[in-house]
Amino acid sequence: MTNLFLKAKHWQLFSILIGLPISGYIIMFALLFSYATTTNDLDDTTLKSFMVILPGVVFLVMCMLFGWFWSIAIGLQSKVPATVKMKVKKFKVFFFIPFIYILSLLVFMAFFGFTDLEANTDFYSIFPFGLLAVLLPLxxxxxxxxxxxxxxxxxxxxxxxxxxxxxxxxxxGEFFMIWFYPVGVWFIQPKINQMVEGTSPIKVQYI
Structure with a gap:
């Protein structure tokens, strides 16, 4: 899987990270709008179904983006010079914290899609306050x-x-390009392809 991300072309990554989710959102909200205009109402079943579908789309995008990050950080470690020590274990810890946190939120959203909120009014009236105390530091x-x-x-x-x-x-510069990956992927990924293929010229800087 790591090699798939490292060898992927910039346009392929852009299509997966940007084109695919945008297409999914357009289709999802087009169906929602079409149903609302046809029936002039949105029943609970329809809303709950979208509460389940939306986290699924976000989950796919998250897996692709985090997979790209992991592939660069871990998949290219063999090309790091032996004189440089990278804190790989520290990266893995801080990598999985947001991944697990976001996944938990998506599961929580999907949970609401399967839950009868009206039947649990007392529980949900006090649950958000306790949840906030846990979620805020996380x-x-x-x-x-x-x-x-x-x-x-x-x-x-x-x-x-x-x-x-x-x-x-x-x-x-690379930090901000990776942060704003819809633009940065066009500049970063071609050089990553060269690093994987061993055709990237080494830049030697003299102090």
Whole structure:
């Protein structure tokens, strides 16, 4: 699976990460709008079905995006120079925190799609307050995990390109391109293809 992401062309990744979810959202909301205009009403069953479908679409997009991050950070470690020590274990911890957190939220959304809210009014009137106390710190930890993952992925990429220890100033551009991946994938992925194929020229910088 890692090699599939590393060898994929930029247009293929863009189609998967951007084109596929957009197409899914358009179809989903077009059906929802069509049903609403035809029946002039949305019953609970229809709304609940979309509460299940939407997390499924988001889950697919999340898996593709996180899979790309993992492929760069882990799949290219063999090309990191032996003199540079990358904190791979730390990356794995902060990588899976947001992944599990987002997955849990999606499962929670789908749970509402299968639940009769009116039959559990008393429970849901107090549940959000307890849930907020748990989710708020996890939410901030998840945000940190995402940014650390972006940081590590960009650092790995630039370390391989320069074949030396790098500082944030060296890979700040790559960090933001990976963050804004709909644009960055067009610039990052072709160089990743070259790294995998062994055709990427090594940039030697003299201090």
């Amino acid at each position: 939410h901030f930890l998840s945000i940190f995990g995402i940014f650390y993952s972006l940081y590590f992925v960009a650092k790995t990429y630039k370390t391989i390109e320069l074949q030396r220890e790098v500082s944030f100033s060296d890979f700040a």
